[in-house]
Amino acid sequence: MYKPNFYKREVFVFRRFGRKGYSLFACLGREVVISTLSAFTLTHATAKGVSIKPIKADTIAAATDREMILGEVSVTGTRAPLASGRTVRMVRVLTKADIAAAPAQSVNDLLKLAVGVDVRQRGPIGAQTDVSIRGGNYEQIAILLNGVNICDPQTGHNAFDFPVDISEIERIEVLEGPAGRVYGTSSLSGAINIVTSSPMRTSAYARAEGGSYGYASAAVRLALSGGNAGNSISGSYTRSDGYSRNKAGGLNADYSGGKAFYQGAYAGDGIAVRWHAGMSIKDCGANTFYGVSSDDQFEHTMKTYTALQAEARAGAFRLRSSIYWNHGADRFEYFRGSEVKSPFNYHRSDVFGVSVGGYFDSPLGRTSVGAELRNEDVVSTKLGEPLSRPHHIHGTDRDYKYGLNRTNVNLMLEHNVVWRGLTVSAGLVAAKNSWNDMNMRVYPGVDISYAIGRSLTVFASCNTSLRMPSVTELYYSVDGHKADKYLKPEELTAFEGGVRYASGAVQAEASVYHNRYKNMIDWVRHTSDGPDASWESVNFTRINALGVEASLRLGLDRLMPSQHVLHSLAVSYGYIDQDKANTDGLESKYSLEYLRHKLVASLGVSVVRNVSLGLSCRWQDRTGIYTDTGGMKQSYSPYAVADARLEWLVRPCKMYVEANNLLNTTYVDYGNVPQPGFWFVAGASVEL
Structure with missing residues (x-):
């Protein structure tokens, strides 16, 4: 289901030469046609692929500017855009078609199908x-909305409270490994970019669905465009009674939430x-999310996001800038509705950011520079x-009595060289944070790939980055937790090498990576101190991890054109081994509880005309232990979950039925929170 960016040869047609030594820099690796035709093609590259549009000769300048990356903000693995065939790092992309076919109700469900992503639900x-x-x-990944960083400095637990419904998403892009020189220091182990549908296309959409556990959801979207401008607005509402109850018989996994988005x-x-x-x-029953002494926790969150982005040309220099403000408010109730047992925790965060940068071409290649200022x-x-x-x-008799304000500055420099089949991207990020009087630190990185013919590419990289501790990791000393405000920033050096192949209906990739963590932050407790031992935030000295990933995607309809039933098959596998493990007397919440094995498979089937069936299955085996409600240590057990979606499509209408956890598997992703068994969703949508 996730499609990596493979090498594609593109065609450029020139009316005349620029008479510069670097005129062909952006065209190396493509077929170049010299012509005197009055109409020709220009391309822009994104992680999604390459768009080729015919443009009249007298509109060259305007068309070139309108084909800027801004219209399709992408995680490309480099600061400056390169043609998709020259992308050095691997970017996994879930397209709009993939999203529509997946048996999923949230972005979190979709990410379960990416072999390198661990979704602990x-x-x-x-x-x-x-x-x-x-x-x-x-805490170690950068979350972006249309290329804008929306990470929450308070805690990463609420990072996926997006303001957009799943139907609003054009694609999801996953960049694995440190991305500091591209997206700053919050992207220690990778980045996930959510790209919404373009407001430049007039359209209308409506959806309604319902299912098990009192689930109901509805969404609408309207986009209007004219001339050089476009606007869209969308809204959605979702609710559920939840699949579990507390000991008193009340709801403790119920959910209700609304989203609104204008662009x-x-x-x-x-x-x-x-x-x-x-x-x-969002309002949700938090079950035993953050401690087993209460099975009736509750959380309310409200977030707003605003951003303005612009891109312009100044001679040979492409200038990019953005300014944004993210606001969040959170109320956590350890005992739902009862401040007598434990006072409610209130938090409010405001993040202001501004970035400026750009790139230019020279005889030596393409150079990109940038700077970002972010206040939390x-x-x-x-x-x-x-x-x-x-x-x-507001609305209470309480006051905010504590707080933290810090400013982070990132300076980025990157240079890209393309020569025949070789692509080299090297750069660095220099970071300084006002917290704890941190000095300026520099983190370099380099990525190299070489195309062997049209189908085979080998690649290697070495990248470094850091991450500042969240405010929760520094100060959350309540309800059995003890934080350390003197935590050190995390640092990571990552090495990777691999090979990818793409030819017609066959796409394959294999890679090996080695991550070297320094001062990794985690919550641990000493079980020898008894069941009431506190969870403490600590820096692990060092953790070394060795990982392997492999994937294969087959276009069965192209490989076997005589049959019209099997459409596509995708299989991927990931393995990780760390040199640290749980020891007697020590229990970890996160760092030592990783997916050692993950296997994902999906199959697309055409049942009859206009009716399709999508099947997906994942098997995973997690390391680590947890203490159950009875005070006994338990190891995570491997499990397999299968999902399916049956869809009938006659444009502009669509009807579908989704079945999750077909095998009714009993499993946990985290500690003492069991996941639901078999459940279904049925719905219909119309798109004009």
Whole structure:
């Protein structure tokens, strides 16, 4: 289901030469045709692929500017755009068609099908999920919305509270490994970019669905475009009674939430602008999410996102800039509805960011520079240093009495060289954070690939990065937790090498990577101190991890054109081994609980005309132990889960039935929170 970016040969047609030594820099590796035709093609490259559009000769400048990356913001693995065939690092892409065919109700469910991604779900439908990449933890990845960093400095637990419904997403892009020189220091182990549908296409969409456990969901979207501008607005609502109950018989996994999202775009001569504003509100029963002494926890979150992005040309220099503001408010109840047993925890975060950069071509290659300033301000009833002046919490008789304000500066430099089949991308990020008076630190990286013929490519990379501790890791000392405000930043050096093959209906890839973590942060407790031992945030000195990933995708309809039933087959496998493991007397919440094995397979079948069936299965085996509600140590057991989606499509209408956990498997992704057994969803949608 996830499609890697493989080498594709592209065609360029020139009307005249620029008479510069580097005129063909962006065209190396493509077929070049010299012609005097008045109409020709230009391309822009994204992680999704290559778009080729016919353009009249007298509109060359305007068309070139309108084909800027801004219109399709992508995780490309480099700061400056390269043709997809020259992309050095692997970017896995889940397309809109893949999203529509998947038996999933949230982004979290979709990411389960990526072999390098670990989705530790505490509740379905996106109630609360920790997502990590290649054995890291949920704090170590950068989450982006249309290329804008929306990471929460308070905690990564709520990082996937997106303001967009799943039907609004054009594609999801996953970049595995450190991406500091591309997206800054929050991307220690990788990045996930959510790209929404373009507002430049007039369209309308509506969906309604319902299913097990009182599940119901509805969404609408309207986009209007005209001339050089476009606007779209969408909204959705989802609710469920939940699949479990507390000891008193009440709901403790119920969920309700709404999303609203507006975005606009303008493409003019020499400039492209895009903007968005969104809101996500969520209430969910938190079961035993953050401790076994209460089986009736509750959490309310509200987040807003605003951003303005622009790209322009200044001579030979392409200038990019963005400014954004992310706001979040969270109320956590360890005992639902009862402040007598434990006072509610209130948190509010505001993140302001601005970035500027660009790239230019020269006889030596393509050079990119950039700078980002990001200010994170968190106020809380529990987290941070005492405030000089408390802030009142609206709607309560409480005050925010603690907080933390810190500013992070990233300076990025990267240079790309393309020569015949060889592509080299090298650069660095220099980072300084005002927290703890951290000095400027520099983290370099280099990626190399070489194309052997049209189908085979070998690649290797070495990248480094760091991550600042979250405010929760620094200060959460409540309800059996003890934080350390003197934690050191995490650091990672990652090596990777592999090979990929793409020819017609066959796509394959295999890679080996070695991650060397320094000062990795985790919550641990000493079980020898008894069942009431506190969880403590600590820096592990070093962790070394060795991983292997392999994937194969077959277009069965192309390999066997005589049959019209089997459409596609995809199989992928991942393996990780760390040199640290759980020892007697020590229990880890995250770092030592990683997926040692993960196997994912999906099959697309055409049942009859206009009716298709999608099947997916994943098997995974997690290391680590946890303490159950009876105080006994338990090891995670391997499990297999199968899902299916049956769809009838006669445009513009679609009807579908989804079945999750067909085998009714009993399993846990995290500690004492069992996942639901078999459940189904039925729905219909219309798109104009």
